[in-house]
Amino acid sequence: MAFWKALAFGFLVVFCHASRLVDHHHHHHDKAGVHALFVFGDSIVDPGNNNNLDTIAKANHLPYGFKFKGHEASGRFCDGKLAVDLVAEHLGLPYPPPYSPNSSAATQGMNFGSATSGILNSTGMVSLQFLITSEGSILSLSTQVNLFSHVAKGLPRDLIASSIFYISTGNNDMASIEPMHTIISQFHAQLEFISNFFCSLPQRLYDLGARKFVVVGILNVGCVPATQLGDSCTELGEWMTKRFNEQLQTMLEEMRTSHQGFTPIYANAAGIMDEVMRDPAAFGMSNVHQGCCPSSSIIPFMFCYPGAFHCKDSSKYMFWDLVHPTEAFNTILVQRWYNGSTEYVSPMNIAALAAA
Numbered sequence: 001m002a003f004w005k006a007l008a009f010g011f012l013v014v015f016c017h018a019s020r021l022v023d024h025h026h027h028h029h030d031k032a033g034v035h036a037l038f039v040f041g042d043s044i045v046d047p048g049n050n051n052n053l054d055t056i057a058k059a060n061h062l063p064y065g066f067k068f069k070g071h072e073a074s075g076r077f078c079d080g081k082l083a084v085d086l087v088a089e090h091l092g093l094p095y096p097p098p099y100s101p102n103s104s105a106a107t108q109g110m111n112f113g114s115a116t117s118g119i120l121n122s123t124g125m126v127s128l129q130f131l132i133t134s135e136g137s138i139l140s141l142s143t144q145v146n147l148f149s150h151v152a153k154g155l156p157r158d159l160i161a162s163s164i165f166y167i168s169t170g171n172n173d174m175a176s177i178e179p180m181h182t183i184i185s186q187f188h189a190q191l192e193f194i195s196n197f198f199c200s201l202p203q204r205l206y207d208l209g210a211r212k213f214v215v216v217g218i219l220n221v222g223c224v225p226a227t228q229l230g231d232s233c234t235e236l237g238e239w240m241t242k243r244f245n246e247q248l249q250t251m252l253e254e255m256r257t258s259h260q261g262f263t264p265i266y267a268n269a270a271g272i273m274d275e276v277m278r279d280p281a282a283f284g285m286s287n288v289h290q291g292c293c294p295s296s297s298i299i300p301f302m303f304c305y306p307g308a309f310h311c312k313d314s315s316k317y318m319f320w321d322l323v324h325p326t327e328a329f330n331t332i333l334v335q336r337w338y339n340g341s342t343e344y345v346s347p348m349n350i351a352a353l354a355a356a
């Protein structure tokens with residue numbers, strides 16, 4: 001059938017048709033390590049940027065952060081450390097601070113992540129599934145890159161070339177695809193649009209001198225507690241995840257061949273999630289179906305509201321709330337991405353990228 005052929009062959013056509021760019025500069029950066037970590041994305045990486053924005057998508061109240069240093073609700077959508085915090089620890093860097101226009105505060109990195117943002121500018125404006133609206137004041141991915149371009153003016157080019165650029169987004173874009181777009185052909189068009197637009201982001205960072213990228217695939221959006229039906233994943237969500245992540249890898253591969261010095265790695269989150277779900281006990285987990293907070297709820301709030309009760313031991317849960325991983329699961333992800341085999345991080349792990 002024509003459609004399935006299109007799916008198999010046409011779907012993965014290359015989306016980043018940028019002209020071949022040649023890098024005339026040779027950057028002699030310190031081989032000993034990475035000096036800075038710059039972060040872009042959604043609530044998976046937001047370190048508190050939304051705290052000061054006009055949105056209700058904030059995690060600046062307990063029990064968010066109850067495991068974090070000082071039991072502080074920093075704005076992280078987690079019980080403790082985000083995956084990117086753990087990556088910073090492995091690299092021997094401080095947690096990249098939330099955005100500020102001060103370049104001197106960015107010499108070891110900066111985190112531009114903003115909850116409910118997505119690849120598309122419009123993502124995060126309204127997400128009816130999750131009963132939230134962010135009123136458009138969050139930092140879209142496009143805005144995040146604009147803010148970086150200003151901060152970058154005060155940073156040495158060598159620093160930028162040797163830094164790691166960590167991008168974790170797309171979860172909200174998938175959630176915002178309206179049910180009517182889940183008719184396969186329309187979903188196809190929507191996904192193509194999203195992917196096309198996504199290309200422009202690493203492209204712009206590359207133009208600003210960025211070379212080393214960690215691009216995190218989306219979680220299995222069919223299997224997060226918010227979308228699980230009973231104890232089973234939703235097939236459509238799983239299918240969307242697979243398509244999106246394949247597209248992302250193709251895009252990175254294409255950019256690698258057309259942009260000299262562009263060194264991206266793809267960090268597979270959905271695959272690790274699937275592995276943990278198959279055998280939770282092997283990972284010390286007992287619940288991979290529900291969020292730890294709120295511990296019981298009639299209305300399925302995505303967020304863990306102020307003062308909500310949470311499960312006793314969040315380290316046994318894969319998810320902290322209905323969509324965000326626990327520190328325990330983040331630890332499993334980062335162990336594999338940092339120095340694991342190429343099964344879940346390709347073509348090399350973060351330790352190798354840092355040394356490259």
Ligand SMILES: *[C@@H]1O[C@H](CO)[C@@H](O)[C@H](O)[C@H]1NC(C)=O
Nearest residue numbers: 100101102103104105106107
């Ligand atoms: C900029 O950041 C540096 C380093 O964190 C700090 O010492 C300085 O006071 C900051 N400047 C302003 C104007 O906030």
Ligand SMILES: *[C@@H]1O[C@H](CO)[C@@H](O)[C@H](O)[C@H]1NC(C)=O
Nearest residue numbers: 119120121122140142143197
């Ligand atoms: C998003 O907004 C930026 C400017 O803020 C614009 O350049 C870009 O084309 C927009 N992208 C889409 C897909 O609307």
Ligand SMILES: *[C@@H]1O[C@H](CO)[C@@H](O)[C@H](O)[C@H]1NC(C)=O
Nearest residue numbers: 089090091335338339340351
């Ligand atoms: C991976 O990194 C951790 C912490 O940095 C270390 O303890 C562990 O031995 C490393 N594993 C491998 C296989 O290098």
